[in-house]
Amino acid sequence: MNSPKPYVIGIDMGGTNTVFGVVDARGVVLASNSIKTRKHADFNDYIDELHTEIMRLLSSIDAEDKIFGIGVGAPNANYFTGMIEDGVNLPWPTPIPFAQMLSEKFGIPVAITNDANAAAIGEMTYGAARGLKDFIMITLGTGVGSGIVINGQLVYGHDGFAGELGHVIVKRNNGRLCGCGRTGCLETYCSATGVARTAREYVEITDEPSLLRDIPVEEITSKDVYDAAMAGDELAKRVFEYTGNILGEALADFTVFSSPEAFVIFGGLAKSGELLLRPLRESMERNMLSIWKNKVKVLQSELKEADAAVLGASALGWEAKPLTVTMVQPASAAPAAPMA
Ligand SMILES: [Zn+2]
DSSP: OOOSSOEEEEEEEOSSEEEEEEEETTOOEEEEEEEEGGGOSSHHHHHHHHHHHHHHHHHHTTOTTOEEEEEEEOTTEETTTTEEOOOTTOSSOSOBOHHHHHHHHHTSOEEEEOHHHHHHHHHHHHSTTTTOSSEEEEEESSSEEEEEEETTEEOOTTTSOOOOGGGSBOOSSSOOBOTTSOBSBTHHHHSHHHHHHHHHHHHHHOOOOOGGGGSOGGGOOHHHHHHHHHTTOHHHHHHHHHHHHHHHHHHHHHHHHHOOSEEEEESGGGGGTHHHHHHHHHHHHHHSOGGGTTTOEEEEOOSOHHHHHHHHHHHHHTTOOOOOTTOOOHHHHSOSOOOO
């Protein structure tokens, strides 16, 4: 690309860290850094620190005038309004007009979406989904997120929130309580926290010997379950069977909606590899409507773990447009909320 502005900035705001980097058109992260998301009680102070640190980064690679746009992945961020609408894991009152504030601070166009959508765009631009026009990104982290791509376009839906597949109910009876307040959601079973929850249940319900019994039951993490399974622990392996089974059923269901060419699996749990993917694929095929049997691929993300979040967000920077006068303002966007 011979553009005079050959780079984009990607910002991935997580509940703990905000990671940012400068990325070129081929998806090379030229420089990156991070700040603590929760350090500032005032969102303006957070924006100030972010601006200072990004300018420092740009100056270190002589790129101050070379930025085409900024892409942001943040929890519950809305592509249409540029707002973080509900800060479940964030220390500030919402909604926050994040895209507008950043754009004014930097004088550069900003586009914003939720973290799973950013990952899908990153995968489509630089990763395993290059060349795919119909795929569904499934992110397996603390929760389960998804980004649905149909005919090369990310699906935002009427209000910007499409693709919350982690909150599809997979157990109608006696399902686990979910952070969303309902029960039986996919993410209560197939996220990293869901895996740990299953392991704790198995340890408490059975008296089968397991390496996991060496760990206080409330402290068992998905990483512990992975390590035990890799060491041959039968109980831990069954936790992955159970998880892969439920996720496979869900993917077979998701297929009927948009007929994806592939699912791309991303996030910490995806690194479990065949421990999870084998039962997942078997269950998906077992439950698949016959017209799609043995047609839908399950791919692992190709984005380098350390760069993935920033890459995904940065890819959105190429779509960023200058702010327009129709930008939704926080006051008019908020539905007559009671004063705090
Ligand atoms: Zn839920």
